[in-house]
Amino acid sequence: MCIRDRYQRRVHGIQWCQRRSMGKESKSQFSLKKVKQYILVGRAKPVVKAGKQEEPKVYRMRVFAPNTVIAKSKFWTLMRKQKKIKHTGGELIAIHEIIENPSKTVRVYGIVLRYQSRTGYHNMYKEYRDTNICGAMSQMYMDMAGRHRAREETIHIVRTCVVPEKLIKRAETKSFTNGNVKFPLLNRISRPPIKKFKAFARAKRPTLFLQQINTFQYICSHKQKLSLIHISEPTRPERISYAVFCLKKKKTQ
Amino acid sequence: MCIRDRYQRRVHGINKLQELMGFKRFVQAGRVAYINYGVDHGKVCVIVEVINSTRVLVDGPTLGVPRQVISLRRLALTDHLLKVAKGIHTKSLEAIIKKEDLVKKIGESSWAKKLAAQKRRAELNDFERFQVMMLKRQKAYLVNKDVAQASSKKSKKPAKKPKSGSQPQKFHHITL
DSSP states (O other): OOHHHHHHHHHHOHHHHHHHHHHHHHHSOSOOOOOEEEEEEEEEOOOEETTEEOOOOEEEEEEEESSHHHHHHHHHHHHHHHHOOOSTTEEEEEEEEEOOOOOOSOEEEEEEEEEEOSSOEEEEEEEEEESSHHHHHHHHHHHHHHHHOOOGGGEEEEEEEEEOGGGOOOHHHHHHHSTTOOEEOOSOOOOOSSGGGOOSOOSSOOOSSOOOOSHHHHHHHTOOOSOOOOOOSOSSOOOTHHHHHHSOOOOOO | OOHHHHHHHHHHOHHHHHHHTTOOOEEOTTEEEEEOSSTTTTOEEEEEEEOSSSEEEEEETTTTEEEEEEEGGGEEEEEEEOOOOTTOOHHHHHHHHHHHTHHHHHHHSHHHHHHHHHHHHHHOOHHHHHHHHHHHHHHHHHHHHHHHHHHOSSOOSOOOOOOOTTSOGGGTTOOO
């Protein structure tokens, strides 16, 4: 626990801290790649040429990365490619993480990206519904990985924007933006409310049409009434050689 | 899909078709849902906006649920539906919850009562469990007595209702 967390704990109490740490989890409820937004400011190192000291141009870049290390790396990669300034010949002036306000409204984020496929480079425009840009970015990375096998390293973000309702391009995004959207929840698999109650094995298959609403219902319905019998027979086909070793060779006379 | 369903779908849209198919609880703005998992599990919230097919923006101002994005996997939909525009602000939602008296309505629903009963049952101490056992026996005796009486061919009298006055107040919700 870092100093800041220790302070928070003393001031606010342990429940607040637990809530806060779980709250972070609950904000993005999936194990999505947690992407953060950084602004990096850097320039080439000033070089004295013929007595004059030229002040090099300062560049500011907006980078999406899971941490500062990768953010810096991305920054220098792009600086090298676009401005011919290498990490060794340049200096990073500032790096700030941009933290957006917690989720209050759902927006449509449009992302223009360039990615490298196995055969070449492609540009793409994608739309995602989310409450903040980082969430939309995380969705984008997952989407690209799933649909195009494009890993994070091969994706370059060209532009991001908040798309107003009238300018939404994708049919799926449009359909969810509609205020009257409604659908039932099908194929519900109940799960225990706390990980502690998760069972390794169950005697019955899950019922997909009941919603389990609380702990007690869950435990009652998934009570194992059958005892798991240990079967000494192998469940997979095994090599015959093991059995052969058990046999004694007949002595030929 | 039969011709009739296809007609319904074309005329009324997919929502109507879903309703005709017997779906009553939908993920929609204003739907009251129960949180099944996570920090806020056990609490009730209102779906404020549908983000996509897997996530919703949820809020529960007087219900102890902060405004947050939650996975639909963590929700169980209830029958209650508030008339709410999508993306409603917390304050407006709070006013509607108070006006509709949602807390009271939820408390009156049968599953809320079952939950309370189950919770009570889990909290029973040893002596109370013994009392429950005794009462179950008494009730079973009375019920069986009347069942035997009713099923016997000789009796012409209508079956008597089993006595319920002997049970103390707190055990009313025990389902046998």
